[in-house]
Amino acid sequence: MNYRGAGYPPLYLFRVTEDSSPTTSDDASLAHRAPEPPGPAGSADAHPLVQFFSPTITALVGVTVTIISFLVVVGTEHKAIGLRFDDRVHMIKTAIEARTHAYEQVLRGGIGLLHASASVTRGEWHDYFTDLDLEQNYPGIQGIGFARILVLDSQVEAFTAGVRAEGFADFKVWPDSDLPMRSAIEFLEPFDERNRRAFGYDMLTEPTRNRGISQAIDSGQPTMTGMVTLVQETDQDVQAGFLTYLPLYKKGAITSTAEQRRAAILGTVYSPFRMNNFMAGLLSPIATEQFILEVYDGATASEEALMFRSSPSEPLRHFRSAPLQRRFEMKVSNHRWTADVTAKPAFQTASDHTSSRIILASGLLLTLLATIIHQNLRSTESKALDLATRMTSELRSSEQRVNRLVGTLERRVAERTESLVAINQELEAFSYSVSHDLRAPLRSVHGFASALREDYADKLDEGAISYLDRVTAAADRMGRLIDDLLRLSRVARAPVKLEAVDISQIAEEVLDGFQREQPDHQVAWTVQPDLETSGDRAMVESVLQNLLENAWKYSSKSAAPTIKVAQHGEGGDRYFLVSDNGIGFDQKYAEKVFQPFQRLHDDSVYEGSGIGLSTVRRIIQRHGGKIWIETSVDAGTRACFHFGNQFLK
Secondary structure (H helix, E strand, O other), X not given: OOOOOOOOOOOOOEEEOOOOOEEEOOXXXXXXXXXXXXXXXXXXXXXXXXXXXXXXHHHHHHHHHHHHHHHHHHHHXXXXXHHHHHHHHHHHHHHHHHHHHHHHHHHHHHHHHHHXXXXXXXXXXXXXXXXHOHHHHOOOEOOEEEEEEEOOHHHHHHHHHHHHHOOOOOOOOEOOOOOOOEEEEEEEEOOOHHHHOXXXXXXXXXXXXXXXXXXXXXXXXXXXXXXXXOOOOOOOOOOOEEEEEEEEEOOOOOOOOHHHHHHHEEEEEEEEEEHHHHHOOOOOHHHHHHEEEEEEEOOOOOOOOEEEEOOXXXXXXXXXXXXXXXXXXXXXXXXXXXXXXXXXXXXXXXXXXXXXXXXXXXXXXXXXXXXXXXXXXHHHHHHHHHHHHHHHHHHHHHHHHHHHHHHHHHHHHHHHHHHHHHHHHHHHHHHHHHHHHHHHHHHHHHHHHHHXXXXXXXXXXXXXXXXXXXXXXXXXXXXXXXXXHHHHHHHHHOOOOOEEEEHHHHHHHHHHHHHHHOOOOXXXXXXXXXXXEEEOHHHHHHHHHXXXXXXXXXXXXXXXXXXEXXXXXXXXXXXXXXXXXXXXXXXXXXOHHHOOOOOOOOOOOOOOOOOHHHHHHHHHHHOOOEEEEEEOOOOOEEEEEEOOOOEOO
8 A cells, every 4th residue: 555645754764874964774865855745635645445434334344343253252251161160070079089088098097007016005096196186187087996806705705804904894895786797996086075975886787887897808998988877976967977997907917819808807997077077178168159069979869868068058959950060970988979069150250251341342442443533534644744744853853962972972982091091101100100210219228228237337336227227128118019019000001811820830839939938937738739720820820929928928827837729619600719727817807908008917027018919809800800808817818719710620
């Protein structure tokens, strides 16, 4: 489409050339061309869409597209609701299975306790129960117990006598039974008033429990009973219940077949459950508002088999026609349950219908806006042209301001460069002055003082000789200070020539030199071999000379002076260190020692100019490295440094 013919202004894309004149990316001459005037309203050059469409057609097309999009999104939302419901059903099923599996582990722990001891006492069983903290960690378990299997009447009598000997004078195995095998509850915790009702109870006398125990013994697996009413129930809040059994066989017995298991059985570890308590916490309050969960015993969903309903106060018939219902079966602890999950209207209400509503609202709004824009398109063309013209003018003005700022910046850079050149020249002049103009009179002072000391020693008293010695020593210190200043100046100006430098070799040579100069000052030093870096060899030597000289000097008063040169760290965190066991100093002054002429010790005790560490830091910084001090009073000093991590090994 030819938008220029419709009255739209040309777009200018300015760039700044080397002569700072604005040009376009297409044609430099366009930068000075005036914008084309818009065509008159209603002329043949008007936009063809404006001529063809009317606002009514635009509105009809927009509404039609909006409705179609709305219906498509609504269908997608319904599918998403179904998938979300299926996901919630799966989560409920998984939660029930996970809880039963977790509670099986409690029974296995009881089996482990009984196998670990030849005779578990009632106190040990109580301790096991207390450590489990069932109420907090395993809600819904009424308790955990052990029921002993008794085959002969003599075993029943001996078992009864043994329990009575523990202090339960009224204990008995109940109810009476003629069954060939008896089962008596021996341990049951918590041993509260509710659970005491089951003490000594023969669970084989009740058919549902009998089937569960028999199936557990024959299979060797945790086995859940069908729905029962627990012996512990009272007249209030009666709930459906069930029990889960895990058999205990004789230790070391062969239990490959059902017959072998029956022959080796000693008893069962079991837990009674109240169904409402068991299900408590599986459904969040939100899920309870949105779903009804029913759990049935067995494969039939009948009112007689109903064990649990999450909303007992709400008649289920109100929701039987709900579009979202799922029924599933699950096998838990060797037993089958059937569950129904029904969505309440609150689930539909809580589902996200935002997308369809946004589509509908935004579609209608966009249709309205498109109609209005369509109606007013011609009237906005002149405004667009005025805006483009104004933006072009502002862009040109901005370009001119940028050019002026660039010129100002260039002048300032030039002035700054000239200033830096002048400063460098002044530094060179100062270095020359220090090197020549100051050294000459200093040599004269030193020479004449020495001459007086030698030629007139017999004519001078001790005070005069002391003064001459002080003059000579001061001249020597001044000479060393001048040398240090010149060295610091050269470090700042000299180019850095990188090469491989053997740190270990240089350190050994420096320390050997110190030892030859001061043979009476015995120092034990260690230098880690193969320490290498990349740097300017002369500058690296200066760094080691200064650091080792400080270590040698400040450890001189130690009983057994030691100096160590080594490398610490791994990878990019490696660094070198020079450490000693000298006098050290307060860590708060660790940064101050790098400032020129800053000394922490009197010159009469430890000689120095206060320039050495300043020179060391300047050299390391020029290599892109870092140096820091770790020290404490009377505990030695560690100078840690690296040359920009330029390690070769």
